[in-house]
Amino acid sequence: MQYHGRAAISIDGQTYRSRPGATLNLGGTAREAQALDNGEVGYVESTAPATVEFSIPLTTDLNVERLRHFTNANVVFTSDVGLSWLIAGAFTTDPVSLAAEGLAFRMSGPPATQL
Template identity: 55%
Template sequence: MKHHGRAIITYNGKRLRSKPGATLNLGGTSRTPDPLDDGSVGYAESTAAPELTCAVPLTADLSVQELRDLTDANVVFESDTGKSWVIRDAFTVDTVSVGADVTLKFSGQPAEEL
């Protein structure tokens, strides 16, 4: 059985040439345990934002400005296992630092499996 090894990341149909190690937190419903004095444990729910983190090499054809200003995008994380997820209404989180690599973090609506 094949395990995840590589991811293809696209935004609005444009492929990012990401380095190994990209991760996706799907977001959605987060549950916090709520222990009670009688020994039982309940939980409280809240909404958690998704987070896709990746690094891309800084190349002449990479539009850092476009990625820094990205909003209202569809960002897709496609695993080499055949599983894919989309973050709709995605936007870039945090400021973007430029060096040998550009580290990017995206968020938006909870990720949906495609």
């Protein structure tokens, strides 16, 4: 049986050559525990955004400015086991950083849906 090991990242239909280590947080319902003085414990729900983090090698054909300013993008995270998730309306959240591994990106949006 194959286990997840690699991911392909596509943004608005263009697949990027991501380096190993891409991560996806699916988002969805988050629950925070709420304790009362009488010992009861309940929770409060909120919506947690989906996030995807990945690095791309810097090459001369990479449009860095486009990647830096994404808003309202469709991001598809595809695992090498064949499962995919979509973050519709995603946006770049952090300034892009450059290191020896390439350009590091963090994008976020509404909870991801499985395709």
